[in-house]
Amino acid sequence: QLQLVESGGGLVQPGGSLRLSCTASGFALDNYAIGWFRQAPGKEREGVSCISSSGDFSMDSGSMKGRVTISRDHAKNEVYLQMDNLTPEDTAVYYCATERPHHMGLCEDLLREEFDYWGQGTQVTVSS
Numbered sequence: 001q002l003q004l005v006e007s008g009g010g011l012v013q014p015g016g017s018l019r020l021s022c023t024a025s026g027f028a029l030d031n032y033a034i035g036w037f038r039q040a041p042g043k044e045r046e047g048v049s050c051i052s053s054s055g056d057f058s059m060d061s062g063s064m065k066g067r068v069t070i071s072r073d074h075a076k077n078e079v080y081l082q083m084d085n086l087t088p089e090d091t092a093v094y095y096c097a098t099e100r101p102h103h104m105g106l107c108e109d110l111l112r113e114e115f116d117y118w119g120q121g122t123q124v125t126v127s128s
Contacts, residue, residue, distance in 0.1 A: 002027050002117040004096050009122030012086055020081040020122060022096030029072070033099035033107035034079040035115050036070065038092035038124075045095070047110025049081060054105070061110045064090065086126045093121040 003025040012018050022034060033052050039045040049070040051058040058070045069082040079096060097115035099107060108114070 002098065004098070004117060004119035006094060006096050006119045006122040009094060009124045011125045011127065013128050014087055014126055016086050016126070017082070017084045018086065018124060020083070020094055020096075020124075022079040022081075022119060024077055029077050029079060029098075030074055031105060032101075033103060033105045034070075034072065035097050035099060035107070035110055036068075036079075036081045036094060037097060037110075037112065037115075038064075038090075038094045039121075040089075040092040043092075045112050047112070048094070050099070050107040050110050051079060052105055052107040057107055059107060059110065083124075086124075088126045091124060091126050093123050095119055095121045 008020040035050040036048040037045050047061045048064050049060045051070045055072045067085050072079045097118045100116050
């Protein structure tokens with residue numbers, strides 16, 4: 001069973017920054033495109049950013065576009081999401097997930113159904 005673990009969430013003031021990390025238990029992330037998603041209370045889970053397996057391509061989506069930077073470190077088997085200029089509307093549980101293998105690690109879309117293995121999430125709360 002592939003397991004992902006997110007970390008780095010917490011309480012931050014509006015305008016602040018956080019860096020989330022995603023790591024894998026028992027397998028290498030190298031061959032997978034990794035997506036970050038978020039889900040606020042009462043809302044659908046939405047895609048935030050995705051990075052290809054090689055790390056050469058990434059795409060952002062939604063209201064966080066322009067305020068996030070996704071990256072990966074193959075040696076550490078980790079993927080990161082740097083989030084800047086946070087607002088209270090960014091309060092949510094943030095998840096990382098592996099893109100389904102038939103996408104060949106290309107990060108082709110940020111649709112929830114195109115990602116199969118998920119972490120448990122890390123809470124991000126933006127409040128003064």
